[in-house]
Amino acid sequence: MFRSINNNQGELITIYFEGRALNVPKDHNVATALLEAGISSFRQTALNNESRGPYCMMGVCFDCLININGLDNQQSCTIQVSDGMKIRRQVINTSGKNE
Amino acid sequence: MNNFDTIVIGGGLIGASVAYGLSRSGQRVAMFDEGDNAIRAARGNFGLIWVQGKGVNSPAYAAWTRKSAQQWPDFSKELTELTGIDLAFEQNGGFDFCLNNDEYTSRQALMEKMAADSSGEFSFEMLNNHELKKILPEVGPSVTGASFSKLDGHINPLLLLKALHKAFKQLGGMVLSEAVVDLNYADKTFKVNTNSQTHESGKVVLAAGFSNKTLAPKVGLSVPVYPQRGEILVTEKIKPFLRHPTGLVRQTHEGGLMLGDSHEDVGFDEGTNMNEIQQIAKRAIAIFPCLENVKMIRAWGSLRVLTKDGLPIYDHSNSCPGAYAFSSHSGVTLSTVHALDIASCIARDDLLPSSLTCFSAKRFDV
Amino acid sequence: MNSTEYDIIIIGAGPAGMSAAALADHHKASVLILDENCAPGGQIYRAIEKNQKGDNEWLGQSHQEGLPLVEAFRRSRVNYQHSTKVWHLSSAKVVHYSVNGKSHSAQGKQILVATGAQERPFPLLGWTLNGVMSAGAAQILLKESGVVCEDAVFVGTGPLLYLIAHQYISAGIPIKAIIDTTPRGNYLRALRYSFGALKNAKSILQGWCWKREIIKSGTLYISNIGDVRINGSDSVASVEYCQKGKWKNLNCKHVFLHQGVAPELNTSLSAGCDKSWNERQACWTIDVDQYGQSSVEGISVAGDASSIAGGVAAAQRGSIAALNMLYTLNLISSSDREALSKPFKKKLSKEMNARPFIDALFKPHLRYRVPQDSRTIVCRCEEVTLAQIKESINVGCKGPSQLKSFTRCGMGPCQGRLCGLSVTEILTKELGVREEQVGYYNIRPPIKPVTLAELASLDGS
Structure with a gap:
């Protein structure tokens, strides 16, 4: 389980994941905020429908892609949370088969 | 030996x-x-x-192209059965967009000529913005219309x-x-x-x-033959929204988009040119405004082998x-x-x- | 907007970039420095200003080495653009970058690529499961946000792995186990270089202390192992490792992986810089001269972005590159360049003394660089397995470019960053040739994904 080691997390704001309200520190990035809330599956892969979540946390791996405010493919480890942000698990289901 | x-x-x-x-x-x-x-x-x-x-001024080339397109369904099946490779073949008709009235009228004339030269084997439709939107709801207001041919299709090359x-x-x-x-x-x-x-x-x-x-x-x-550079942009995967191939945008089986129709004479330079990339991005957004937040992940130039x-x-x-x-x-x-x-x-x-x-x-x- | 011109454009505000920027500014060069993070420091000194206040003893002393660099950087008058993605660097020294969803371009007379390192891919069965992250990610979570993960298993080798484990232990965070994959033979191989290493005993001793304290803390420490794999359906259920020919199972929910770091290649390669295979570090390194000048005129590469030597060395290499660029710009004389770079070269050479030892000790075993199980996903983005790569080789694939064509391997948004090194080594092994013959992906713009709207609204390019 991910948790904060700081006793005082500073100012909290509210974001929504799949409609569920989460109070998170305002300077967290989206990936960190979700991990701390116990969410590990950020998206489903387009080809094999595998569940994926953050891997590198430094903007390199693109596995933390998620739907933010209606837009797919948002790199959640590089985007700071903002009050009222609506986040959804990303599902891009193509008919593609990875031969 | x-x-x-x-x-x-x-x-x-x-x-x-x-x-x-x-x-x-x-x-x-x-x-x-x-x-x-x-x-x-x-x-x-x-x-x-x-x-x-294809072959507007060469009925022989038009006929040759048509013959090949007609043979595609069986050929694709044959290759897949033999190799187990799904080619992502689809032949459900393609659109070529017109961004103003002049383009639309001259396209219509071209298509009519092709049909007339084909002894009834080539047929097409012209659709205005309103008609087009019924099939491709994402088309933007700056698209005048499009030509449609049911023989057109696409595949993973x-x-x-x-x-x-x-x-x-x-x-x-x-x-x-x-x-x-x-x-x-x-x-x-x-x-x-x-x-x-x-x-x-x-x-x-x-x-x-x-x-x-x-x-x-x-x-x-x-x-x-001489080289002509064409540039192609590829985007990240997005939800399937475009079932038909078009002259500028094609959504692949895997979900990514291919964009591009540039023609440059640059000799044997396989590089990329920022102006061309910009023009392709502009045209793509003009046709499908919903693509503006979609990201390009790759761009490359490659050389077509052309004759005069x-x-x-x-x-x-x-x-x-x-x-x-x-x-x-x-x-x-x-x-x-x-x-x-x-x-x-x-x-x-x-x-x-x-x-x-x-x-x-x-x-x-x- | 027409391109703004600068004497020097620096990409990356880690130790190399910050040092170069401050020095170039001191000698009156106009400097633009572009960085992805929201604050200077790079990955090694990430969030260093934020962590300066408060009691963060767990960060350790090495983190504090970065503070003077950041302070000097903050005092300079350079144009510092944070939270910025550089998505194009041309051989003509034009840079395109994106800030807040808007793209800009700038022309440099000189360019310094100081984009640092990234973790080497560690492709093993199950590494795409939820709950598996890199050790670097664990460290970023800790430094940037004060977030930790209890009862995780750390798997791999390299100084960063010991560092993060040591930081966890110092902060009182329980670790389920550390599976140390350092090959037994490496200790012997490294001994050969111990004389050089003694000249920089401090850095070696520090690593030693971390490891000793980890063992002393009573954390389960497993070493001398063979293959490793991670089990689970969507999320991690357990780690399995092979010890003395027997598979052993360790239940857990979180795994952090690490097999050392390798240069960030995409920026330099997209500008056309030459590279060579570095057998000692088992990765590609960018060819540079003693000043960091690459094969492309006017483009220098400093710090871990050219070859791995660590944060302290990066700061020296950044300074030396800056002095050379200043000389090229006629802002200092050649004798000034030599005189001023002396202290940096001296410190650099001390750092480099320990390098052969560290490289030999932490060189990952081939089995952790080239996956063993054919079901292993090699390209995470396009979900390409080792089996698919092998099948393409059978069809006649001779290199990374054809492999891309045949399997889409390396074609996804990470642009080969998480599979490129593995692909070079897989092809090398399967085709029975040298790494240089196989080569690497052709890196094309953009270096990072950019929206069509940003591309469409570019002007003056």
Whole structure:
């Protein structure tokens, strides 16, 4: 389980994941905020429908892609949370088969 | 020393189609393919099986294109059954957009001419913005309309190339990854030299893109071609929204978009140009405004092999019987006629059919 | 907007970039420095200003080495653009970058690529499962946000792995186990270089102390192992490792992986810089001269972005590159360049003394660089397995470019960053040739994904 080691997390704001309200520190990035809330599956892969979540946390791996405010493919480890942000698990289901 | 019925020089879409077709007809075939970083037109292929607009001024080319497109469903099935590779083939009709009234009226005239020249085999529809939106709701307001042809389709060009190679090998074909340094003809035998070996055959097919230019004269042929750069942008995967191929945007089976229709004369420069990329992005957003937040993940330039009149070259040699040279920038669309019609003709030791005489490079001699 | 011109454009505000920027500014060069993070420091000194206040003893002393660099950087008058993605660097020294969803371009007379390192891919069965992250990610979570993960298993080798484990232990965070994959033979191989290493005993000793304290803390420490794999359906259920020919199972929910770091290649390669295979570090390194000048005129590469030597060395290499660029710009004389770079070269050479030892000790075993199980996903983005790569090689694939064509391997948004090194080594092994013959992906723009709207609204390019 991910948790904060700081006793005082500073100012909290509210974001929504799949409609569920989460109070998170305002300077967290989206990936960190979700991990701390116990969410590990950020998206489903387009080809094999595998569940994926953050891997590198430094903007390199693109596995933390998620739907933010209606837009797919948002790199959640590089985007700071903002009050009222609506986040959804990303599902891009193509008919593609990875031969 | 190796002996083959036919040696195909070039392992791109044309060479691999012909080589596959030849081994399919029971020939012993070797195909020369260059290394990892060869100039490959296939890499820049958009994956369209495209009929509309092709051969407006050459009914023979239009007919040849149409024939190939009609053969695609069976050909795709055959390759998939043989190799297990799903080519992501789809032939449900393609759209070509018009961004103003002038474009729309001149497109309509072109399409009407094509239909008139086709003795009833080519049909099309013109759709205005309103009609278009019923099929493609995402089309933006700056699109005047589009032409539609039901013979148009699309495929994954790279998987097609892979499938052709795989099928060729499965049927006993041999791939040689060496550069051809010389070619000559004597005593009814072609000798193909690489740095380390000489290979012999009774027939030779030149399908080596730009290298055809230097190889062809060695067997009494000429292939006057020049490079034209096309740039392609590829985006991240997005939810499927575009089932039909279009002249500018194509959504692949995997979900990514391919964008691009640029034409530049830049010699052998496979690089990219920021202005061109910008123009392609602008046009894509004009047609589908919903794409503005979609990200490009890759852009590349690749070279089309073009002739002065834009038509292909199909030639056989009179001085060196058994030598053939082919050049075309429609490697996907014409793959079926290359593998089926052209290859079986070569397998029978025939000259090319008279319907292709007009594509001899002799047309440039005047 | 027309391109703004600068004497020097620096990409990356880690130790190399910050040092170069401050020095170039001091000698009156106009400097633009572009960085992805929201604050200077790079990955090694990430969030260093934020963590300066408060009691963060767990960060350790090495983190504090970065503070003077950041302070000097903050005092300079350079144009510092944070939270910025550089998505194009041309050989003509034009840079395109994106800030807040808007793209800009700038022309540099000189360019310094100081984009640092990234973790080497560690492709093993199950590494795409939820709950598996890199050790670097664990460290970023800790430094940037004060977030930790209890009862995780750390798997791999390299200084960063010990560092993060040591930081966890110092902060009182329980670790389920550390599976140390350092090959036994490496200790012997490294001994050969111990004389050089003694000249920089401090850095070696520090690593030693971390490891000793980890063992002393009573954390389960497993070493001398063979293959490793991670089990689970969507999320991690357990780690399995092979010890003395027997598979052993360790239940857990979180795994952090690490097999050392390798240069960030995409920026330099997209500008056309030459590279070479570095057998000692088992990765590609960018060819540079003693001043960091690459094969492309006017483009220098400094710090871990050219070859791995660590943060302290990066700061020296950044300074030396800056002095050379200043000389090229006629802002200092050649004798000034030599005189001023002396102290940096001296410190650099001390750092480099320990390098052969560290490289030999932490060189990952081939089995962790080239996956063993054919079901292993190699390209995470396009979900390409080792089996698919092997099948393409059978069809006649000779290199990374054809592999891309045949399998889409390396074609996804990470642009080969998480599979490129593995692909070079897989092809090398399967084709029985050298790494140089196989080569690497052709890196094309954009270096990072950019929206069509941003591309469409570019002007003056």
